[in-house]
Structures are given as structure tokens and as C-alpha cells.
Amino acid sequence: MKLFWKINLNRTFFLPFLLVGFTLIFQGCKKSQDKTLAKVGRIKISQQDFSKELANSPQIYLNYLSTLEGKKQFLDILLKEKVLLNSARNSGVASNKQVQREMQQYVERSKEQEEQFRKGLILREYLKQLQDGKLKVEDQEIKDYYEKSKAEYENPVKVVASHILSSNEEEAQKALQRLKKGEDFAKVAREVSKDPSASRGGLIGEVMRNDLSDLPSFEQALFSLKIGEISDIVKTKIGYHIIKKNGEQRLPGQSYAQAVPQIRRVLEKKKFEDWMESERKNQKVWIDEQVLASISLPQSEEPSSQNVVR
Numbered sequence: 001m002k003l004f005w006k007i008n009l010n011r012t013f014f015l016p017f018l019l020v021g022f023t024l025i026f027q028g029c030k031k032s033q034d035k036t037l038a039k040v041g042r043i044k045i046s047q048q049d050f051s052k053e054l055a056n057s058p059q060i061y062l063n064y065l066s067t068l069e070g071k072k073q074f075l076d077i078l079l080k081e082k083v084l085l086n087s088a089r090n091s092g093v094a095s096n097k098q099v100q101r102e103m104q105q106y107v108e109r110s111k112e113q114e115e116q117f118r119k120g121l122i123l124r125e126y127l128k129q130l131q132d133g134k135l136k137v138e139d140q141e142i143k144d145y146y147e148k149s150k151a152e153y154e155n156p157v158k159v160v161a162s163h164i165l166s167s168n169e170e171e172a173q174k175a176l177q178r179l180k181k182g183e184d185f186a187k188v189a190r191e192v193s194k195d196p197s198a199s200r201g202g203l204i205g206e207v208m209r210n211d212l213s214d215l216p217s218f219e220q221a222l223f224s225l226k227i228g229e230i231s232d233i234v235k236t237k238i239g240y241h242i243i244k245k246n247g248e249q250r251l252p253g254q255s256y257a258q259a260v261p262q263i264r265r266v267l268e269k270k271k272f273e274d275w276m277e278s279e280r281k282n283q284k285v286w287i288d289e290q291v292l293a294s295i296s297l298p299q300s301e302e303p304s305s306q307n308v309v310r
Contacts, residue, residue: 038075040082050075134275137267145263146256152209153254160247161222162202164188165195165239172233172240179230185244194239202244208251210266214273218243 034048054065054074064070093099146153162185166172175192179185186201193202212219215236225231225245234241254262 038079040079041086043082043086045075045078045082050078053078130272130275131268135268135271137264137271141267142260142263143256145267146259149209153256153259155253156208156251157223158206158208158249158251159222159245161204161207162186162189162244162246163195163197163204163218164193164202164242166192166241167194167239169233169235169240172242176233176242179242185230203246210262213266213269 034046036044037047037050038045054071057065057074061070065074088094164172164175164185166175171192175188178188186203189202190198192198195202197204207219207222209219209223212222215238217234218236218241221231221234221241222243222245225243227245227248229245231241231243234243
């Protein structure tokens, strides 16, 4: 055991405790009821502090650290760290511009991370409340939805789709006229589509019913097309589309029990979209379209996701 400890001390054990031990320097002069275990100048390591650090050690070392020899070596590591840190502080390196700059950057990053964590925590808890309250989907709602859409679940299909997205109806009409004259859909999409799928000739990929439920007019138009057929201009909340159905595959039917999880997700999503729309109106959401259009970003690589339209 002793030999194993010495071999691993420099590689796997010293540095983690060197870093962990930095926190003790700020507690060394703290008034405490527990006994002082060791000192490095004016810095104290109390019995309580040492016990906490022992308890936080990697699980594989705990048995060894419970022995007197293990505790001595552990304390020796902490003392080395304190000696090193004392010498570093006395050298004035803490006032080094590089150190100050990196500390400031760390503080700023920490504030940002704290804010992101706080927002994420609040959102997660609030979404739980919504799911258990306003957005809760009852069993009867699922049954009603299944009965209403029974044909879609008994004979489900998966289609392969492409589209051309335009910012306004005029641009969409120009693209549609080119297609009607016989130009290749993928070629036109690469040249004029505003969607990231343009580089793939407008290819979205495989789509099933309710995958695009937040774009109902798009989904309805897509599933009403025949294979190889191109739609007229379809308006959605994100722009003007020309849609092409490239292929279609029949899938095995789903029983009610099999469809329940999917239907629940569909209904939850629908309730959330309706709730969000209501809240946007209540909170008077406003967008300056001119300012939005004026914002530019550096060109980046195309997202890898196939299903870009959501």
C-alpha cells in the first residue's frame, strides 16, 4: 500500500488536493471551536477543516486515509500546498497583470454561469408546475384525440420532403415561376432558399404526422401532395414555403396503447403553444423588424441536423 501511494502521489493524487486545498487558506484564520491541527505561518488548518477534506477525498483512497500513515501523508500534501501558496503570495505574483486579468475574466464567467444556472433552475421548476397544472393532459383528451385521428394511427406514413423558404410572397412567386418552367427544385432551393437546408437542395428529410405541428399549414400541405408533386406557396409563421414530397413509406399501424405516449406529447406541445401565444399577447411582446433585419453575424458552418424546419 505504501509503495502504491508513493507511485500515484504525483500523478493522480497531489494535484487534485493541491487545488482543493486552496479553499482552506481563506478559512485558516477563522475563529473556531475545534482544535488547530497544523499551522503554516499565520495560516491554520483546523481539525474540522482537515476532516472535511478527508471526507471529500476520492473513494478509492478512503480506506488508506483512515490510517495514521494515510492521514500524515494527506496532511503533508496540504502543508506543501500552504507553503507554496504562502511563497507565491509573498512574491507579489497576485498583483501580476496577467493574474489580475484572468481573475477578472473568471469572475465575469462565474457571474454569467450563475445567471444561466439560476434561469435554468427557475424555468425547469416552472415548467413542472405548468405540466401538472395548465398544460396537464387528461386521459380522456388522449382517447378523444386518438378516435378523431384513428385513421392516421391505423395507417401511418412517413414522407421525405424538401422545401424552399422565402422571406416574402414576391420572392416565393419568383421561385415558383422558375419551377413551373421546369427548373430543378434542388437547384432553385440552393440559389434562393433562406433555410439552412438550401445547401442540401432544400431537403428536410423524413417527416411524420405531428412532427411539424407548430407549422400546421406546412404539414397539411405536405401530406396532401402526391409523390414528386410541388405545392403552391404556403404561408407559415416563419415565411413563405414551396414544398415538394420526394417519397412516402407506409408504416405498421399503432394501437391506442402504442399511440398514447406520442399523443400525449402532441397535446402537451399544442397546449404549450396556445399558452405561449396567450402569454405573448398578455405581456405585449413587440419586435422591431427593421432592427432585426439589420443585425448580421459571421458566416458559420451549416447545422448538421437534417430536420431543420420546426
